[in-house]
Amino acid sequence: MRDYVVEIIERTFNVAAYVATSIHDYPDVALASAVLFYWSRRASEDGLCMSAARACTLHDLIFRCAPGIVEIDPGRAVTDGARARIACQSLALELVEQSQVGICLSELDQLDLGLLETNRSMEEDDYMYSDDDEADCSDRDLDGIESEEDSLDWHPKPSSKVITKESLLLAQGEDLRRVMEFLKLKEQHARTLLIHHRWDVDKLFAVLVDKGKDQLFAEAGVTVLECKSYAASLFSPTVACNICMEDICANEVTVMDCSHCFCNNCWTEHFIVKINEGQSRRIRCMEHKCNAICDEAAIRNLVSARDPELAERFERFLLESYIDDNKMVKWCPSVPHCGNAIRVENDEYCEVECACGLQFCFRCSSEAHSPCSCLMWELWAKKCKDESETVNWMTVHTKPCPKCHKPVEKNGGCNLVSCICGQPFCWLCGGATGKNHTWTSISGHSCGRYKEDKEQSAERAKKDLYRYMHYHNRHKAHTDSFKLESRLKELIKDKISISESKNINYIDYTWVTNGLYRLFRSRRVLSYSYPFAYYMFGNDLFKDEMADEKKRELKKNLFEDQQERLESNVEKLSKSLEQQFDELTEEAVMAMRAEVINLSVHIDGICKKMYECIENDLLGSLEQAIHNISPYKSEGVERASELSVFTRDPSQCFLQLNSSLKGETMEPGRSSSGSPSFEKGCSSRKRGRREALLDLNMPARATFKSYDFNSQISHPR
Amino acid sequence: MLDLSRVQKELMDCNRDKDISGISVELRGDDLSRLFGTISGPIATPYEGGTFRIDIHLTDEYPFEPPKMQFMTKVWHPNISSQNGAICLDILKDQWSPALTIKTALLSLQALLSAPEPDDPQDAVVAQQYLRDYPTFVGTARYWTETFAKRASVGIEEKVQKLVEMGFPEDLVRKSLDKVGGDENMALEKLCSG
Ligand SMILES: [Zn+2]
Ligand SMILES: [Zn+2]
Ligand SMILES: [Zn+2]
Ligand SMILES: [Zn+2]
Ligand SMILES: [Zn+2]
Ligand SMILES: [Zn+2]
Ligand SMILES: [Zn+2]
Numbered sequence: 001m002r003d004y005v006v007e008i009i010e011r012t013f014n015v016a017a018y019v020a021t022s023i024h025d026y027p028d029v030a031l032a033s034a035v036l037f038y039w040s041r042r043a044s045e046d047g048l049c050m051s052a053a054r055a056c057t058l059h060d061l062i063f064r065c066a067p068g069i070v071e072i073d074p075g076r077a078v079t080d081g082a083r084a085r086i087a088c089q090s091l092a093l094e095l096v097e098q099s100q101v102g103i104c105l106s107e108l109d110q111l112d113l114g115l116l117e118t119n120r121s122m123e124e125d126d127y128m129y130s131d132d133d134e135a136d137c138s139d140r141d142l143d144g145i146e147s148e149e150d151s152l153d154w155h156p157k158p159s160s161k162v163i164t165k166e167s168l169l170l171a172q173g174e175d176l177r178r179v180m181e182f183l184k185l186k187e188q189h190a191r192t193l194l195i196h197h198r199w200d201v202d203k204l205f206a207v208l209v210d211k212g213k214d215q216l217f218a219e220a221g222v223t224v225l226e227c228k229s230y231a232a233s234l235f236s237p238t239v240a241c242n243i244c245m246e247d248i249c250a251n252e253v254t255v256m257d258c259s260h261c262f263c264n265n266c267w268t269e270h271f272i273v274k275i276n277e278g279q280s281r282r283i284r285c286m287e288h289k290c291n292a293i294c295d296e297a298a299i300r301n302l303v304s305a306r307d308p309e310l311a312e313r314f315e316r317f318l319l320e321s322y323i324d325d326n327k328m329v330k331w332c333p334s335v336p337h338c339g340n341a342i343r344v345e346n347d348e349y350c351e352v353e354c355a356c357g358l359q360f361c362f363r364c365s366s367e368a369h370s371p372c373s374c375l376m377w378e379l380w381a382k383k384c385k386d387e388s389e390t391v392n393w394m395t396v397h398t399k400p401c402p403k404c405h406k407p408v409e410k411n412g413g414c415n416l417v418s419c420i421c422g423q424p425f426c427w428l429c430g431g432a433t434g435k436n437h438t439w440t441s442i443s444g445h446s447c448g449r450y451k452e453d454k455e456q457s458a459e460r461a462k463k464d465l466y467r468y469m470h471y472h473n474r475h476k477a478h479t480d481s482f483k484l485e486s487r488l489k490e491l492i493k494d495k496i497s498i499s500e501s502k503n504i505n506y507i508d509y510t511w512v513t514n515g516l517y518r519l520f521r522s523r524r525v526l527s528y529s530y531p532f533a534y535y536m537f538g539n540d541l542f543k544d545e546m547a548d549e550k551k552r553e554l555k556k557n558l559f560e561d562q563q564e565r566l567e568s569n570v571e572k573l574s575k576s577l578e579q580q581f582d583e584l585t586e587e588a589v590m591a592m593r594a595e596v597i598n599l600s601v602h603i604d605g606i607c608k609k610m611y612e613c614i615e616n617d618l619l620g621s622l623e624q625a626i627h628n629i630s631p632y633k634s635e636g637v638e639r640a641s642e643l644s645v646f647t648r649d650p651s652q653c654f655l656q657l658n659s660s661l662k663g664e665t666m667e668p669g670r671s672s673s674g675s676p677s678f679e680k681g682c683s684s685r686k687r688g689r690r691e692a693l694l695d696l697n698m699p700a701r702a703t704f705k706s707y708d709f710n711s712q713i714s715h716p717r
Numbered sequence: 718m719l720d721l722s723r724v725q726k727e728l729m730d731c732n733r734d735k736d737i738s739g740i741s742v743e744l745r746g747d748d749l750s751r752l753f754g755t756i757s758g759p760i761a762t763p764y765e766g767g768t769f770r771i772d773i774h775l776t777d778e779y780p781f782e783p784p785k786m787q788f789m790t791k792v793w794h795p796n797i798s799s800q801n802g803a804i805c806l807d808i809l810k811d812q813w814s815p816a817l818t819i820k821t822a823l824l825s826l827q828a829l830l831s832a833p834e835p836d837d838p839q840d841a842v843v844a845q846q847y848l849r850d851y852p853t854f855v856g857t858a859r860y861w862t863e864t865f866a867k868r869a870s871v872g873i874e875e876k877v878q879k880l881v882e883m884g885f886p887e888d889l890v891r892k893s894l895d896k897v898g899g900d901e902n903m904a905l906e907k908l909c910s911g
Contacts, residue, residue, distance in 0.1 A: 243780060243815045245726050270815055273781040288814035 159345035160362075160640040162355040163322075163329065167643045171329075171343065172322040175201050183213070188296045189222045191318065195281045196220035199326040221284065221293035223257040241266055243286060254302070258292035260285050267294075268302045275303065275310055280317035281325065333365040334358045342640050351630045353639040361630065368637055371525065371614050372532045373627035379540065380531040384472065401425065402432045402543070471534035478527035485519060485574060492516060495582040499589075502582070507589075515577055515596035521636045522570050522603045529563055529610065536618055545622050555618060562613060566606045573599040604634050719777050724749050731820040740823045742773070746896075750775045753789065753897075754823045758866065759831040763858035764792070767866025770900060771826065772802075773819060783813035784822060789900055791865040793858040795835040795844035804829075805839035876901050880908065 163171045172194075178201055179190040196219065197204040208216050217224065238247040241263035248263040255261040266286065271294070274283045283299060285292045296318065304311035323329045323341045327348065332340045338356035351368040353359045359368045361377070369377035401408050401419035408419045418424040425432050496509045535541045537556045546552040576595050584592065611632035619627045728742055735741040739757035752773040758764030769792060774785040786809055788802030796805045808817060808825055838844030847854045873894065879901070880890040885908050897903035 243723075244720060245723050266815065269778075270781050273778050286815045288808075288816045290814075 160350070160352045160638055161343045161345075161643045162640045163341040163343055163643055164355070165339050168319055168322065168341070171643055172199070172319075175199060175322075179204065183208075185222075185224070189224060191296070191321075192222050192282075192293045193217075193220045195321050195325055199322055199329070218291070221282070221291045223292045239263070243270075254298055256285050256292060256294055256298065258285050258287070258290050260287040260290055260292075262286055264302060267298070268306050271299050271303050271314075272307065272310060275314050275317070278317075280314050281321045330362060330365060332356060332358060333360055343643075349628045349630050351633075351637045353637050355640065355642070359637045363630075368524070368630070369528050369531075370630040370632070371611060372528050372535075373619070373629050375627065376531060376535040376541070377528075379535065383468065467538065468534065471530045475527055475530035478523055478530070481574070482520065482523045482527060485516075485523065488516060488519075488577060492577070495580070498582040507586075511593050511597055512577070512581070515573060515600050517636065518600040518603055519570065519573050519577060522566065522573075522607055525607050525610070525632075526563070526566055526570055529566075532614070533559060533563070536614075542622065542625065545624060559610075559613065559618065562606065562610045566603065566610060569599055569603050569606065573603060608632055608634070719750055719775055719779055721749055723780065724775065727818050727820065728752075730818075731823075738820075738824070740820060740827065742819055742823070745772075750777075750779075752819070754786075754819065756823055756827045756830075758862060759827060762831050763855050764794075764830045764862050764866070767792075767862040769830075769866055771823065780815040780818075783809050784819055785809075786822065786826070789903065791861055792830075793843060793854075793861040794830065795833045795838045795840060795847045796829055797843075798840050799843055800840070803839060805837060873899060876904070880904065 161171070175194060176187055176190050179185065179193060180187060182205075183190070183193075185193075193204055193216065194201070197207070204216070207219075211219075237250055239250050239253045239261060240246075241248045241253065243262050243266035246263070248265075252265075253261050253263050254267050270286050271283060274280070283294045284290065285294060299314060300311060303314060323331060326343075328345070329341050329343045332338050332342055332354040334340075334354065334356050338354060338358070340354050340356060342352050342354055342362065344350055344352065344362055348363050350362050351359060351370055352362050360366065361368055361370070361374060364374040364378065366374075366377060366381065372380065401421060401423050402425050403423035404419060404421045408417055408425075423432055492512055496512060499507070499509065533556070536559070537546065537552060546555075573596065576592060576599065579592055581589050581592055611629075614629065615631075619629065728744075731740065731742045740754065742752050742754045745751040745753050752775070754771040754773050756769050756771065758767035758769060767790070770789040772787045772789050776782050776785065786804055788797055788804065791799070791802070793799060797803070804826065806825060806829055808814075808822060833847060835844040835847045843854070846857070876894060876899070877887065877890050880894070881887050883905075889908065890904065893904040893907045894901075897907060
């Protein structure tokens with residue numbers, strides 16, 4: 001078995017190395033990456049884990065290998081099949097990407113699964129319609145597209161996961177287990193290490209490699225003793241407690257791992273104070289300058305004897321550290337709270353859908369707002385609130401600070417205002433200034449507008465306001481349409497069942513629902529593209545970046561052009577879907593089908609282009625501000641999947657917490673015939689037809705064509 | 718609940734060697750939670766010769782929470798507020814350990830007087846002066862020591878005089894001054910509050 005693992009990995013790496021070395025000779029990159037996928041998939045299908053991986057000599061260009069872990073640069077540790085697959089995938093994608101732009105592999109920095117999307121979009125160009133041949137669409141093409149949408153050879157499972165109250169324990173189980181196994185630690189010590197490193201296992205291992213075990217432990221306050229020393233208590237019947245300054249009976253004292261000994265009363269008192277302070281996760285020893293974190297079992301025992309309720313709170317605090325102290329996990333922002341948290345795998349810039357149905361931006365926890373950046377959306381939401389509360393819309397009271405963008409209120413007649421961040425700026429032009437000023441001039445600043453009279457500034461306020469209203473009205477119009485169209489869902493469902501009952505010949509109506517979801521998704525994009533444009537081409541955020549009026553005008557026109565195209569196509573699709581297809585002749589239905597599919601594909605293409613434009617030409621060209629947005633997903637906001645942790649053997653989890661949960665939530669060992677991800681893929685394909693209406697995230701298409709790998713490389717089985 | 722027995726032990730222990738350490742702790746009233754400490758200014762510092770009084774408040778959670786300390790005597794020091802005597806010292810905050818005592822805390826304050834940490838200032842104005850114009854800093858600190866830290870021991874009669882002139886009965890003035898250890902303002906506060 002072990003040899004097999006090594007072989008699989010070696011083959012994978014060989015392919016990687018092949019591509020890496022032959023980049024400048026235009027290698028068959030598609031083939032190489034396909035082979036990579038194949039092998040890595042095999043590895044994970046077979047449930048292989050790489051904990052037995054050995055030092056890698058071949059590929060130090062790409063992999064930094066330490067005994068027991070395979071690391072993929074930078075600092076990404078790979079210890080099991082799932083991770084190996086991810087690593088190989090991203091590697092493969094990276095290779096493809098690199099070879100096309102001709103960057104040397106040693107410059108690899110960020111590996112990102114998101115690249116998968118880019119590659120797909122390139123393949124998809126084959127199916128895109130240009131404006132000219134839009135009307136021309138033969139049936140053969142349509143079938144091609146549709147089967148493409150259904151034939152799901154392989155697609156990435158959602159990388160985000162729902163963590164419920166019940167699976168919270170399970171969710172951290174894997175991380176705990178990895179650290180416990182690798183460092184041969186007790187659970188509490190593993191937890192202390194993880195909490196210290198904010199549950200970033202990769203970072204933890206990186207520190208281990210860089211600084212060594214002792215330093216790793218010392219920094220986190222972990223003391224692992226071979227055997228506890230009870231010397232003090234062995235020889236005398238009483239021990240002097242340094243805290244209460246009393247002599248205490250030797251059986252009423254507790255010695256911590258750091259060998260500091262105090263009486264139980266004092267320990268308990270200390271724990272209670274710390275838990276109440278909300279410091280449950282890092283309760284240090286009472287000794288001065290002792291950095292050791294107290295044993296959670298000792299805390300549990302002592303506190304529950306005094307205050308069982310507080311002991312429970314302590315448990316909860318520990319358990320929820322996985323959510324609260326973890327960059328990759330966030331509570332679902334639903335109100336009332338659904339009790340779930342969401343974990344993402346690769347990138348915090350993404351939008352997810354919780355099991356409760358709420359879609360939100362993972363980064364800022366507000367509603368899904370792509371293609372607006374989080375800052376844009378925050379400003380916009382606030383602006384809408386402020387503006388609607390302003391009785392007189394003409395009085396615009398605040399201006400954003402040129403430094404921190406917080407709105408600053410003007411008080412008094414002076415046009416030199418200053419923000420709480422300390423930045424003074426000119427009220428009239430919004431530009432940063434020096435601090436000294438008189439009534440007629442502001443030092444370090446000459447906008448020439450300082451003497452602008454009240455009428456002019458009122459004029460400006462009016463202009464600002466009209467501009468805002470322009471974007472606001474369009475944003476709102478599309479949001480309203482979205483709400484109206486949501487009702488179409490039920491109507492269409494009815495129509496489909498009517499049609500299906502009328503026709504003896506089975507006709508597939510997936511295209512209707514697919515079209516409907518395309519409508520929903522693109523309507524969203526359209527609606528949020530307005531606040532985006534408001535900030536992108538306005539003065540609030542990018543005044544200096546977009547200083548060149550002509551260029552700005554040009555970019556704005558290009559963007560608005562795309563917006564318009566999207567708008568008109570979305571309206572067309574909306575209209576088309578409102579047809580009473582249950583009353584139409586079969587021929588008319590087929591015509592409608594052609595139109596819906598045609599428009600859907602076209603709209604998807606426009607959205608993608610629009611995002612490319614936003615990411616590369618607009619936000620990408622900014623020199624100072626950094627604005628990231630959630631990437632475009634043809635399939636819509638990703639629905640976080642139920643948590644299923646790869647567990648080789650459930651009995652290996654020595655979880656002490658809430659042991660009652662263990663039986664219910666632990667996943668049974670995986671079958672050897674296939675990996676969960678592929679089972680998932682299959683089931684969602686099966687579900688496709690029957691439950692299509694409920695599935696907002698239906699995969700729009702598949703990419704990897706099947707390939708006869710066995711003719712290329714023989715499999716050892 | 719405040720550990721009274723520990724506080725009593727601490728008081729006894731602290732006052733045993735007060736002549737050597739230059740540190741003493743006294744009760745402020747009948748209540749063990751209000752104390753005041755005295756430290757003598759370290760030799761070879763601008764604080765030399767001064768006697769600095771520190772207000773100490775013990776919370777119910779003491780010693781599991783740090784004692785709250787604040788200078789009553791005005792002092793010019795980067796880590797002590799020149800406005801209200803608030804102290805910036807790690808062991809009085811997150812580095813506190815129940816194994817420390819009031820005495821160790823006061824000793825740390827004494828050490829702070831001889832070794833300021835201007836990079837972690839409580840009083841930005843003082844800290845800037847310390848870093849940019851050390852001679853002026855020393856001058857100011859010494860002046861403050863002369864003016865505020867030495868007055869407590871001399872001229873008690875002057876203070877009595879002053880307070881009596883404000884219209885308070887002499888015996889009450891003397892009692893109050895005694896209670897607060899000679900601090901004029903605190904005595905006045907006490908007199909006013911009844
Ligand atoms: Zn004790
Ligand atoms: Zn210790
Ligand atoms: Zn939720
Ligand atoms: Zn956001
Ligand atoms: Zn500001
Ligand atoms: Zn002014
Ligand atoms: Zn100006």
